Amino acid sequence: MLAYIARRLIAIPFLLLGVASVSFLLSQMTKGDPLAALVPERMMDNPEIVAAVKAQWGLDQPLPVRYGIYISNLLQGDLGTSFATRRPVAVDIAERLPATLELVFAAMIIGTIMGVGLGLLSARFRGSVFDGLARIFALIGSSLPIFWSGLILLYLLSVRVALVPGTGRLPPRVEPPPDVTGFYTVDALLAGDLDLFAQALAHLALPALVLGWAVSGVITRLVRSSLIEGLSQDYARTARAKGAPERVVLINHALRNALIPLLTILGFTFAYLITGAVLTEAIFAWPGIGSYAVRGAASLDYPAIGGVTIVGSIAFLLANLLTDIAYAWANPRIKVGG
Amino acid sequence: MMHFDTKRGLRALAFAGVAMAAPLTSLPALAQGSDTLVIARSMDVNSLDPQRAFCDTCQFYLTAVYETLVTLAPDNKSLVPNLAERWEVNDDFTEFTFHLKDATFADGSPVEASDVVWSFERLKNLKGSPSFLMDGLVGAEAVDAKTVKVTLEAPNGEFLNKVSAPYGGIVNAEVAMANGAIAGEEAATEDKAEPWFLANSAGSGPYMLKAYSPEAELRLGRNDAYHGEAPGFSEIVVTQISDAVSQAQALETGQVDIAMQIDPDTASSIRSDDVTTEVVPSYNFLYVGFIPGAKGMKDVLTPEVRTALALAIDYEGVLDFTVGGAGARQAAPIPNGFPGTAGLTPRERDLEKAKEMLAAAGAEDLKLVAGYPNDNIYGVDFNIMMQKVQQDFAEAGVELELKPLTWSVWRDELGAGEWGVTAIYYAPDYYGSGQYVSYFGMMEGFPWANRAGVGDSALVRNETEEKLYAQALAASGEEADAIYAKIAEEMMKEAIILPLVSPNLVLAYRSDIEGVRYSACCNLPLAEISRK
Numbered sequence: 016m017l018a019y020i021a022r023r024l025i026a027i028p029f030l031l032l033g034v035a036s037v038s039f040l041l042s043q044m045t046k047g048d049p050l051a052a053l054v055p056e057r058m059m060d061n062p063e064i065v066a067a068v069k070a071q072w073g074l075d076q077p078l079p080v081r082y083g084i085y086i087s088n089l090l091q092g093d094l095g096t097s098f099a100t101r102r103p104v105a106v107d108i109a110e111r112l113p114a115t116l117e118l119v120f121a122a123m124i125i126g127t128i129m130g131v132g133l134g135l136l137s138a139r140f141r142g143s144v145f146d147g148l149a150r151i152f153a154l155i156g157s158s159l160p161i162f163w164s165g166l167i168l169l170y171l172l173s174v175r176v177a178l179v180p181g182t183g184r185l186p187p188r189v190e191p192p193p194d195v196t197g198f199y200t201v202d203a204l205l206a207g208d209l210d211l212f213a214q215a216l217a218h219l220a221l222p223a224l225v226l227g228w229a230v231s232g233v234i235t236r237l238v239r240s241s242l243i244e245g246l247s248q249d250y251a252r253t254a255r256a257k258g259a260p261e262r263v264v265l266i267n268h269a270l271r272n273a274l275i276p277l278l279t280i281l282g283f284t285f286a287y288l289i290t291g292a293v294l295t296e297a298i299f300a301w302p303g304i305g306s307y308a309v310r311g312a313a314s315l316d317y318p319a320i321g322g323v324t325i326v327g328s329i330a331f332l333l334a335n336l337l338t339d340i341a342y343a344w345a346n347p348r349i350k351v352g353g
Numbered sequence: 354m355m356h357f358d359t360k361r362g363l364r365a366l367a368f369a370g371v372a373m374a375a376p377l378t379s380l381p382a383l384a385q386g387s388d389t390l391v392i393a394r395s396m397d398v399n400s401l402d403p404q405r406a407f408c409d410t411c412q413f414y415l416t417a418v419y420e421t422l423v424t425l426a427p428d429n430k431s432l433v434p435n436l437a438e439r440w441e442v443n444d445d446f447t448e449f450t451f452h453l454k455d456a457t458f459a460d461g462s463p464v465e466a467s468d469v470v471w472s473f474e475r476l477k478n479l480k481g482s483p484s485f486l487m488d489g490l491v492g493a494e495a496v497d498a499k500t501v502k503v504t505l506e507a508p509n510g511e512f513l514n515k516v517s518a519p520y521g522g523i524v525n526a527e528v529a530m531a532n533g534a535i536a537g538e539e540a541a542t543e544d545k546a547e548p549w550f551l552a553n554s555a556g557s558g559p560y561m562l563k564a565y566s567p568e569a570e571l572r573l574g575r576n577d578a579y580h581g582e583a584p585g586f587s588e589i590v591v592t593q594i595s596d597a598v599s600q601a602q603a604l605e606t607g608q609v610d611i612a613m614q615i616d617p618d619t620a621s622s623i624r625s626d627d628v629t630t631e632v633v634p635s636y637n638f639l640y641v642g643f644i645p646g647a648k649g650m651k652d653v654l655t656p657e658v659r660t661a662l663a664l665a666i667d668y669e670g671v672l673d674f675t676v677g678g679a680g681a682r683q684a685a686p687i688p689n690g691f692p693g694t695a696g697l698t699p700r701e702r703d704l705e706k707a708k709e710m711l712a713a714a715g716a717e718d719l720k721l722v723a724g725y726p727n728d729n730i731y732g733v734d735f736n737i738m739m740q741k742v743q744q745d746f747a748e749a750g751v752e753l754e755l756k757p758l759t760w761s762v763w764r765d766e767l768g769a770g771e772w773g774v775t776a777i778y779y780a781p782d783y784y785g786s787g788q789y790v791s792y793f794g795m796m797e798g799f800p801w802a803n804r805a806g807v808g809d810s811a812l813v814r815n816e817t818e819e820k821l822y823a824q825a826l827a828a829s830g831e832e833a834d835a836i837y838a839k840i841a842e843e844m845m846k847e848a849i850i851l852p853l854v855s856p857n858l859v860l861a862y863r864s865d866i867e868g869v870r871y872s873a874c875c876n877l878p879l880a881e882i883s884r885k
């Protein structure tokens with residue numbers, strides 16, 4: 016097992032180098048003017064300014080030279096400087112990634128609770144009114160556009176009934192906690208500031224709920240169908256024949272067997288959301304990596320695109336590895352790396 | 354190895370869910386009585402270096418942190434003293450002498466003539482976006498510690514207006530140089546101060562930069578060493594909220610004090626009595642531009658056809674369609690209220706005449722493509738605006754294919770002359786019509802002459818404009834106004850730039866806030882804002 020994990024970890028840098036190269040070359044081949052993020056529209060016709068900016072950012076160099084510089088810098092841990100923010104991409108990512116991770120972790124917790132809970136009850140009471148309602152709830156969660164559900168919930172819960180605060184990670188008047196992990200909830204606790212923790216958690220709740228609801232739709236349907244299938248299997252009949260109550264059959268036998276596909280979905284969804292939570296980030300003014308990625312792509316900010324691609328790739332590679340390890344944890348019959 | 358316990362896993366999930374739900378009632382610190390001003394905005398910062406920055410957010414940031422020699426009065430027309438307590442100008446507008454008042458930078462050191470010379474030279478030599486403000490600068494000389502003499506190579510009656518732009522703010526040269534800034538001719542390649550300016554400031558204004566996180570937050574703190582009247586807040590936070598609806602919601606809940614980008618439609622949905630909204634005219638405008646130098650357009654977009662197309666547009670309808678009538682029509686590519694625009698009459702639609710002219714030009718079945726940024730600027734959606742133009746052209750028998758593009762692709766295709774029609778916008782940098790002539794004028798080497806001719810500006814060159822512009826720069830007051838009016842009429846005759854909408858601006862703020870106003874140079878003067 017450990018040898019398998021070590022092999023996978025050793026392969027990651029090589030895979031990332033390939034991903035970075037493909038990302039760099041694709042960015043260069045994409046139609047568009049990379050100066051869009053560097054020279055304002057009104058100055059784009061000024062040859063003196065354009066020449067100065069190209070020289071400053073190395074865009075006057077031929078592609079192979081630029082590629083060589085990029086890879087050489089990358090090997091030294093330098094992701095370059097963002098055209099748009101004018102700061103090192105690594106600094107931008109280090110500032111934004113914890114915000115996204117905090118949101119995604121919270122959304123995954125909510126989505127998993129809702130999805131597994133509704134899936135369990137839906138399968139247990141298959142064909143009932145509750146089953147129908149749960150399926151509709153799941154369908155709405157996975158099909159409703161987040162920009163719509165987010166805005167509506169924000170309006171209802173924040174503006175109309177003042178149950179939750181507005182957008183952002185904290186009220187603008189409040190200074191963030193000292194940076195340790197970048198997770199405001201955790202850092203507030205580490206600073207011993209419970210009021211700040213409560214505020215950070217309150218700000219996190221609604222965007223996490225909206226994103227979690229979207230995640231829960233897929234999980235509900237997956238858990239329901241896996242459980243219904245499991246409940247008709249021989250092992251379930253055997254358990255019932257031995258006198259096990261239906262609740263025990265459902266949770267101890269059927270749910271356990273439904274974990275493998277569930278772990279696959281959870282791993283994939285988590286990795287996807289690292290760069291894919293952009294709509295939630297936009298609606299809730301959440302300064303995460305998703306909005307950074309979209310802005311970078313739209314303005315051909317090559318260094319930012321490269322940096323986000325590498326982060327996204329790491330997320331997928333690690334999520335896959337952790338999913339494989341979780342398979343073995345959930346089902347001892349599975350031999351990882353064997 | 355540990356194995357998964359289903360019951361324990363479900364219990365852990367349930368516990369986490371309860372923890373998430375528990376603090377839902379923990380509401381934010383609200384605006385009332387706070388010594389912090391919070392502004393909601395979709396920030397467009399490209400830099401915080403005063404001599405590199407060039408954006409709407411930069412305008413009000415720089416105005417709060419750096420001071421210019423002269424500034425624009427609240428009437429949005431007159432220039433009033435700022436760091437310079439008085440000035441003299443020679444008869445042909447080539448020499449400007451400024452006398453500085455006693456002022457200090459945030460570190461307590463005095464603002465001196467050498468700082469002004471250094472700032473102007475760096476502004477010119479960085480070859481950054483606002484460097485055009487120093488076009489024609491021969492030299493700036495510190496006559497003594499409090500006197501600066503600026504010499505220009507040619508007359509420029511708008512130079513004072515140019516130095517009132519926020520990008521003309523004076524920087525503490527010693528501090529900036531200690532952090533990598535260079536003002537000499539090698540500045541464009543050797544200056545390394547931009548990262549420092551993203552986290553620090555070196556101005557003499559009422560506020561100073563406290564922290565900046567791109568597309569998240571811009572935090573200013575009061576400059577306790579400020580030599581003038583102390584500003585109304587100890588802290589200002591500009592918080593990133595991208596869309597108008599979210600900005601309005603944050604304003605209604607008291608999470609923010611001012612929402613800067615609320616369109617009239619969204620403003621009308623605000624029901625809170627604690628929010629004040631004012632609708633004021635802006636100097637921003639969106640326009641359609643014709644590109645006769647585009648591929649296959651040289652013999653198509655002739656002056657007659659352009660005039661016919663200009664007559665085909667229902668300008669009132671565009672105004673209703675895009676901003677629900679909350680804006681103004683504009684005759685020429687110089688905003689209403691700027692020098693030379695007082696007597697201009699906006700274009701009117703004349704569909705029959707448009708059809709006749711198109712028929713006479715042999716362009717009855719004209720097909721055009723419009724490439725434009727897929728964006729929403731100042732509350733106007735380019736797609737909606739161009740759909741209306743498409744409908745209007747269709748009524749004149751002209752087929753217009755719409756091609757919304759990302760900014761980077763739009764710029765690429767514009768430079769390559771891929772299409773004959775585009776749409777874009779303009780916001781002023783200072784009060785003065787020269788900036789429009791030097792941008793939209795069909796003159797050798799000027800931006801829109803290059804765009805319209807796709808590198809061959811001779812195709813659209815207007816020598817009358819060139820002569821008039823030289824005269825305007827050597828004039829001032831009513832004489833200059835009259836010349837700018839003639840230039841505006843020439844621009845209308847060319848029918849290359851067709852202003853469609855000058856959208857109104859919504860000033861939306863909490864009712865306990867006062868001093869919110871729109872400035873033609875500086876957007877939102879933060880130092881004038883206070884809580885009642």
